[in-house]
Amino acid sequence: MDNHNEQIVQEEERWRRDKKVASLPPSRTEMGRDVKPVYTPADVKGTDYLRDLGFPGQYPFTRGVYPGMYRVTPWQMRLYSGFGTAEDTNKRWKFLLASGNNGVAVALDMPTQLGLDADHEMAEDEVGKLGAAVDTLRDMEVMYEGLPLDKIVSSFNVNAVCPIIIAMYVALAQKQGTPLTAISGTLANDLFCEYVSRGAYIFPPGPSLRLQTDVLEFCTKNLPKFYPYNIRGIIMREAGASMVQEIAFTFANAIAYVQAGVDRGLAVDDFGPRMSFFFANGEEIFEEVAKYRAARRIWARLIKERFGATRPQAMLLRFTATARGSIYEPVEPENNVIRGAYSVLAAALGGAQGMLHPALDEPFAIPTERTALLALRTQQICAYETGITRTADPLGGSYYVEYLTNEMEADILREMGKIEEMGGAARAIEAGYMQKRIADEAFKWEQERLTGDRPVVGVNKFRQEQSGRSKMEFHKFDPTARDRQVQRLNRAKAERDPEAVRRALAALQDAARRPDVNLIPPLIDATNAFATLGEMCDALKAVFGMFREPVVV
Amino acid sequence: MPQKSVATRHSPLRVLIAKVGLDGHDRGAKVVARFLRDAGMEVIYTGLHQTPTQVVQSAIQEDVDVVGLSFLSGAHIGLTRKVIEELKAQGVADKPVVVGGTIVDDDIEALKALGVAGVFPVGTPAPEVVDAIRRFGAQRVA
Numbered sequence: 276m277d278n279h280n281e282q283i284v285q286e287e288e289r290w291r292r293d294k295k296v297a298s299l300p301p302s303r304t305e306m307g308r309d310v311k312p313v314y315t316p317a318d319v320k321g322t323d324y325l326r327d328l329g330f331p332g333q334y335p336f337t338r339g340v341y342p343g344m345y346r347v348t349p350w351q352m353r354l355y356s357g358f359g360t361a362e363d364t365n366k367r368w369k370f371l372l373a374s375g376n377n378g379v380a381v382a383l384d385m386p387t388q389l390g391l392d393a394d395h396e397m398a399e400d401e402v403g404k405l406g407a408a409v410d411t412l413r414d415m416e417v418m419y420e421g422l423p424l425d426k427i428v429s430s431f432n433v434n435a436v437c438p439i440i441i442a443m444y445v446a447l448a449q450k451q452g453t454p455l456t457a458i459s460g461t462l463a464n465d466l467f468c469e470y471v472s473r474g475a476y477i478f479p480p481g482p483s484l485r486l487q488t489d490v491l492e493f494c495t496k497n498l499p500k501f502y503p504y505n506i507r508g509i510i511m512r513e514a515g516a517s518m519v520q521e522i523a524f525t526f527a528n529a530i531a532y533v534q535a536g537v538d539r540g541l542a543v544d545d546f547g548p549r550m551s552f553f554f555a556n557g558e559e560i561f562e563e564v565a566k567y568r569a570a571r572r573i574w575a576r577l578i579k580e581r582f583g584a585t586r587p588q589a590m591l592l593r594f595t596a597t598a599r600g601s602i603y604e605p606v607e608p609e610n611n612v613i614r615g616a617y618s619v620l621a622a623a624l625g626g627a628q629g630m631l632h633p634a635l636d637e638p639f640a641i642p643t644e645r646t647a648l649l650a651l652r653t654q655q656i657c658a659y660e661t662g663i664t665r666t667a668d669p670l671g672g673s674y675y676v677e678y679l680t681n682e683m684e685a686d687i688l689r690e691m692g693k694i695e696e697m698g699g700a701a702r703a704i705e706a707g708y709m710q711k712r713i714a715d716e717a718f719k720w721e722q723e724r725l726t727g728d729r730p731v732v733g734v735n736k737f738r739q740e741q742s743g744r745s746k747m748e749f750h751k752f753d754p755t756a757r758d759r760q761v762q763r764l765n766r767a768k769a770e771r772d773p774e775a776v777r778r779a780l781a782a783l784q785d786a787a788r789r790p791d792v793n794l795i796p797p798l799i800d801a802t803n804a805f806a807t808l809g810e811m812c813d814a815l816k817a818v819f820g821m822f823r824e825p826v827v828v
Numbered sequence: 829m830p831q832k833s834v835a836t837r838h839s840p841l842r843v844l845i846a847k848v849g850l851d852g853h854d855r856g857a858k859v860v861a862r863f864l865r866d867a868g869m870e871v872i873y874t875g876l877h878q879t880p881t882q883v884v885q886s887a888i889q890e891d892v893d894v895v896g897l898s899f900l901s902g903a904h905i906g907l908t909r910k911v912i913e914e915l916k917a918q919g920v921a922d923k924p925v926v927v928g929g930t931i932v933d934d935d936i937e938a939l940k941a942l943g944v945a946g947v948f949p950v951g952t953p954a955p956e957v958v959d960a961i962r963r964f965g966a967q968r969v970a
Binding site for chain 1: 847849850851852853854855858859861862863871873874875876877879901902903905906907910930931932949950951953954955
């Protein structure tokens with residue numbers, strides 16, 4: 276074999292001389308890698324097929340987490356959606372489900388995500404804008420009207436208020452008479468990422484990790500079909516992180532969460548299979564595919580070697596991928612459909628288990644019905660018309676892709692090593708390390724976009740002279756949403772038993788003071804008494820305090 | 829009433845970049861802040877979750893020449909109105925306000941009608957933002 280590779284290397288040298296290959300222009304990937312004009316088996320000679328690649332659904336899962344991959348069923352297709360009040364959201368969900376979405380990816384508005392009721396002063400301009408408003412169990416009931424919880428899969432982008440939202444979902448299931456073993460969904464439950472890049476945090480890191488682990492424990496013991504973690508690289512990537520940073524920072528955070536679970540006495544073999552991830556990718560197709568393959572291999576080895584997992588299901592890197600809405604442009608917005616399509620292709624070739632897809636009007640507003648449908652069609656056409664779903668990891672064996680996979684793995688491990696040396700994710704975040712790296716990359720990206728080093732068609736390349744501002748119809752925020760929501764909130768408060776609420780909140784606060792108590796049951800009690808989200812968060816804030824960010828530009 | 833210091837041609841323009849409201853998308857705000865610093869201005873970035881009152885307090889305390897607000901939350905009209913009203917209430921309405929983020933065309937007009945000096949929707953090249961801020965800041969000082 277080595278002999279053969281040596282021959283190839285020699286022939287390549289000859290080819291380079293004969294064809295004057297050295298005078299070809301250089302080419303760099305998005306990660307800045309110098310790419311050769313052609314790759315050969317000699318470029319991947321250290322790779323052992325059975326050790327490093329193997330078969331899909333088998334350790335180290337480089338080629339995919341399931342044996343059949345998309346042959347069985349394409350990736351799950353969703354659109355992140357929610358706006359206005361629960362009724363508005365319920366209506367949009369029914370439309371998406373009828374069009375072929377497999378479940379709902381729940382968008383909650385910023386007040387809800389930050390633990391504020393719709394009547395809070397800071398909520399006034401934000402109710403129902405970026406998601407649905409949820410203040411009490413009543414909102415959850417309306418949101419899921421006509422959608423029995425054993426027939427729908429709900430993915431919640433909730434972090435700081437995750438314990439409250441899962442308490443509400445459980446309370447709703449119990450009211451519907453649906454067994455808890457039958458409800459399925461995913462919870463993000465990922466605060467470190469919020470501290471780094473998204474800002475939807477409430478409490479400081481210690482209490483956040485306790486709450487996250489309460490969710491993990493409750494789900495592991497009671498909700499077998501729920502994924503209590505959906506650890507996100509997407510947020511950091513969309514804030515500017517490079518591919519390598521996206522995976523490295525996410526895994527550093529994940530290590531902290533797994534460790535917290537283990538410290539709580541939970542077994543990695545039990546909760547490992549219920550951890551999931553969420554990444555973003557752009558259009559640098561082969562490098563993104565290599566990123567996903569390397570990530571699977573790294574995660575499998577990590578869970579096995581560092582945490583001692585023995586069940587293969589605990590070692591799977593199940594992930595949702597999304598096209599990067601941050602690369603969409605307001606000029607000639609129809610081009611974003613194509614950007615999205617290539618990104619979907621990269622995610623599919625990379626073996627994602629599910630995809631959320633940004634609609635073409637992402638630079639302007641949240642989607643309309645029309646653009647939401649087109650986003651779904653983008654995925655469906657890839658899955659059903661291109662044939663790429665017939666076999667697992669179709670790019671496996673490409674000399675270029677295997678080379679990139681190895682390089683990606685080395686770079687990611689190196690970055691993870693740096694964070695280990697700092698003392699882990701929590702330390703790195705306190706020191707502002709992740710935040711600074713991300714801000715630097717975002718700045719660099721914008722510079723490259725300006726100079727044209729990063730070509731953006733229609734913007735810095737082949738730009739047309741006439742004004743690029745679009746004449747599209749955008750989603751219009753309903754100005755009545757806030758008032759309608761506050762009305763429902765007031766009604767719920769008027770109809771409840773104030774003494775029961777007071778008791779439930781006191782019990783919640785008591786439980787919060789005791790680190791050995793899982794807070795989900797007291798939250799369910801408070802939810803059933805129609806305590807509001809804001810009241811429950813206030814009770815917890817009184818015990819845990821609030822997080823103050825280190826400002827890093 | 830704090831002494832209003834006038835930025836002369838020789839002292840750098842001071843710009844406040846603020847994330848007002850609940851929105852945590854800060855990539856654009858931070859990138860603009862970097863470009864402004866590279867262009868020689870002094871930038872104060874407030875961090876997240878500022879109330880309109882806090883923004884105006886910072887603008888006064890830091891004695892800025894321009895106030896920049898960043899929104900990727902859809903809350904730009906209501907919150908910008910509150911900031912501008914508070915600037916007026918505090919007697920510093922001469923500080924020009926600029927707004928950036930996910931802003932549709934109709935809203936650009938609405939913001940200008942509120943008194944916003946410049947609107948920079950997603951995709952606006954950073955140098956354009958820098959030039960505009962320099963102009964607005966110089967006009968205010970002149």
